[in-house]
Amino acid sequence: MKTMTSTLALAGLAVSAGGAFAQGQTLTINSFGGAYEEAHRECVITPFEEATGATVQIVTAYSADAFAQLRAQASAPQFDVIHFSGGQEIVGAEEGLLSPIDPAALENAGNLYDFARTNLEGGEGPAYSIAAIGLVYNEETAPETPTAWADLMDGTYADHIVLTDISNGYGMLGFLMLNQVQGGSLDDIQPGLDAVSQLLENGAFVVSTSPEIQQEFAQNDAWIAPYASDYAYTLSSAGLPARFVQGEEGTPASFITANLVAGRDNQELATQFIDRTISAEAQACFAEALRYSPTNSTVELADDVAADVVLGAEAVEGLIRFDPIKIEENRSDWVDQWNRTIAR
Incomplete structure (x- = not known):
């Protein structure tokens, strides 16, 4: 795996600059448990904590459950950064549950494929991995x-x-x-x-x-x-x-996103956490640990890792993304129909 020196240096400077005010602060995020959560710690959480002095508190919650919690806690959310793999960021942004992200606040945003940063200003967080x-x-x-x-x-x-x-x-x-x-x-x-x-x-x-x-x-x-x-x-x-x-x-494909939650006080620190997540270093780490496809165009992978993922702009853009809004609108009814079908 090759080191992306210039990109990582920029990401490191951005996080280090916030280290002084971050000391002693806590971010609350969700992660998905198991091997994913182990990789999440290795690739993003621990390096972020070491660089900033902040503490990251993890609530293990898959996308649907995390989104349900976000909706229920709309007036007083617990999460600072929330991760989704089912497109819930589109619905959450429409409902005002997520904060807009200024692309200029993300050192690594310019390296993302276009589809991975389509509506940052509208509240949809960037996609940092693809399954x-x-x-x-x-x-x-x-x-x-x-x-x-x-x-x-x-x-x-x-x-x-x-x-x-x-x-x-x-x-x-x-x-x-x-x-x-x-x-x-x-x-x-x-x-x-x-x-x-x-x-x-x-x-x-x-x-x-x-x-x-x-x-x-x-x-x-x-x-x-x-x-x-x-x-x-x-x-x-x-x-x-x-x-x-x-x-x-x-x-x-499942597009995994990191989103800034509305109504929280430490959004600058949370934005730095998201920036760390979309860095070439973090995405290469996820690819090596779990074989997720990166969305940062500057990521370079060892041949054996690259062989196991969808890699490159053309290949990634050819993936199918079913309409997340339509899925969310019909999820309950579809699950009911599915349950009746498998119960026969």
Whole structure:
């Protein structure tokens, strides 16, 4: 991994300049637990604390739960910086829950791909990592390598398919892609539900969390699961023969963002934390630790890491992002329909 000297120097100066007033201050953020939270500490939190003297307090909360807390606490929010992976920043900005960010206040903003900084002034925080959603498969036991989302419907895989509940963000994106391939849209998810019914009849099964996927691959002869590139790396790091492939019909993606919460007093310090998050150093660290795709165009990765991520402006811009507002508007109804489908 190459050092991005000039960019990191600028980021370091920005944080160091705030060190004096940050001493003794506390920022409250959410993180996503498990391996992600470990990487979050290594790549962003600990270096930020060491550089500024501030303390970062972590509340473990996934995107949907964190957003629900943000809404409930609108008059007195607990978070200074809030992280989302399901597009909740778009809704939060519209509802006035997030503060605008002046791009000039972020030393690293100019290095982000355009899509990663589209509406900073409107309150949507920058995207700092991307998880591609495709097919995680067992390269030793799967009878053939899947190449397309449509392969999920191939009886060859039958009772060796693991689906993830759509209360899980990655599970939602995988389902919406399956729905699209089956002829559905965000206005009609019935084709996807019909496909899920067929898969369950053929012996597929549903899990709710990432660790359950690992258990199925390790203990129950799972061959294929629609899920994220970073988790394929988690499985392979655990010694499992798991690999990731993008479906030829397209690759949906989860855009992970860092957002400035409205109504908090220490927004300058919080903005510095966001700037650290979008730095080339932090993004390279996330890519190495978890195989997330960077959004900072100056990031350079070792060949083995680069091979596992979606890298470069053209490749990243070709990813599919389902309308987060539409998802948020329909989430409760879709989960209800999903639950009825899998309960049959």
